[in-house]
Amino acid sequence: MTSTPREPTVLSATTVADAIDAPEAASPGAPWTPVPLLRASGLVKRFGAVEALAGATIEVHTHEVVAIVGDNAAGKSTFAKIVAGVLQPDGGLLELAGEPVSIPSPSAARDLGIATVFQDLAVAGNLDVTANLFLGREQRIAGTPLLHEGEMELAARKLLHQLGARIPSVRTRVADLSKGQQQSVAIARTLLGQPRLVVLDEPTASLSVAATAEVLTHIERLRDLGLGVVLISHNLNDVRAIADWIVVLRHGRNNGTFRGSSATNEELIAAITGATRADGHLEAYRG
Ligand SMILES: Nc1ncnc2c1ncn2[C@@H]1O[C@H](COP(=O)(O)OP(=O)(O)OP(=O)(O)O)[C@@H](O)[C@H]1O
Ligand SMILES: [Mg+2]
Numbered sequence: 001m002t003s004t005p006r007e008p009t010v011l012s013a014t015t016v017a018d019a020i021d022a023p024e025a026a027s028p029g030a031p032w033t034p035v036p037l038l039r040a041s042g043l044v045k046r047f048g049a050v051e052a053l054a055g056a057t058i059e060v061h062t063h064e065v066v067a068i069v070g071d072n073a074a075g076k077s078t079f080a081k082i083v084a085g086v087l088q089p090d091g092g093l094l095e096l097a098g099e100p101v102s103i104p105s106p107s108a109a110r111d112l113g114i115a116t117v118f119q120d121l122a123v124a125g126n127l128d129v130t131a132n133l134f135l136g137r138e139q140r141i142a143g144t145p146l147l148h149e150g151e152m153e154l155a156a157r158k159l160l161h162q163l164g165a166r167i168p169s170v171r172t173r174v175a176d177l178s179k180g181q182q183q184s185v186a187i188a189r190t191l192l193g194q195p196r197l198v199v200l201d202e203p204t205a206s207l208s209v210a211a212t213a214e215v216l217t218h219i220e221r222l223r224d225l226g227l228g229v230v231l232i233s234h235n236l237n238d239v240r241a242i243a244d245w246i247v248v249l250r251h252g253r254n255n256g257t258f259r260g261s262s263a264t265n266e267e268l269i270a271a272i273t274g275a276t277r278a279d280g281h282l283e284a285y286r287g
Helices: 016-021 076-083 106-111 129-133 149-163 179-192 209-224 236-242 265-273
Strands: 038-047 050-060 064-069 091-096 114-117 197-201 228-232 245-250 253-259
Touching: 038 076, 050 064, 050 076, 050 091, 050 228, 064 076, 064 209, 064 236, 076 114, 076 197, 076 228, 106 114, 114 179, 129 149, 129 179, 149 179, 149 209, 179 197, 179 209, 209 228, 209 236, 228 236, 236 265, 245 265, 253 265
Parallel strands: 050 253, 064 228, 064 245, 114 197, 197 228
Antiparallel strands: 038 050, 038 091, 245 253
16 A cells, blocks of 8 residues: 655645635545545454454545444444554555555644544643644744744634634633533644544534534534545434434444435444344445
8 A cells, every 4th residue: 555645735824824714725625526535445453352343344525424333342433543544454445535545643644634533532621722723733933933823813713613613712721611612622623734534533422412513513514615524423313413424333344324314213223233234335325
């Protein structure tokens, strides 16, 4: 497998806020194509005797939300970590826009335009919203070590606005925000890297009904921006509300693919628990 990083986009301190304004910056590769943005086929991952993924195949296009559902230990987070470059698969093929790729590290994933929000949310509670968004990507005043605070604040406001996030001030300490608002910050942070694909692992777990609705709005915005979104969730109502496609994993294998708009909780539960069997992949269902 070869790595084919896309052209890195360099944002200077004075242009970051403007770049966020430009639709093409937020939706690189936005046009819909028949080739999936990401296709992971026959993925295998073993941890000793445990086969976390045993041949799972998942694909997602631009402008599309594909949900992955499945019981505990079905392999969902393992899939997210492989796409994020955190884990290396033992078998299978990863293709991005039709090109085979390897994703040897999180920075390689970033270079390929893949952003991930992990199940155990990583935000720095002691830092404010702006500092969290720019953590590791701080904008500095040209030729000085000084942070370009004004520019970062402006960009932070624009990013949150783009997602429809309601956060009182970009200078609020993240620890003082609700869990839902913290999730908004984590999702907004992915946009700074101008991704093509965003993978969200259980973004609504342990959120209130109102906060969940807000996170679902963010996911809709990501799709509207032209990104491909993989949404991993236990909440069948959430995924039915928002996903274009729902892929069921069971014991690391595909066990059913459903249209989000027509799937019922009963048939999803039957697939998740193994009461029904179906190993067809999403590409076979697209009409
Ligand atoms: N680093 C690891 N070392 C050993 N086993 C692991 C590791 N990561 C995952 N596993 C195992 O792989 C299997 C799949 O785990 P994974 O976290 O992908 O499941 P999941 O579908 O995300 O579950 P959940 O719904 O509980 O988050 C489980 O049996 C888990 O214990
Ligand atoms: Mg998980």
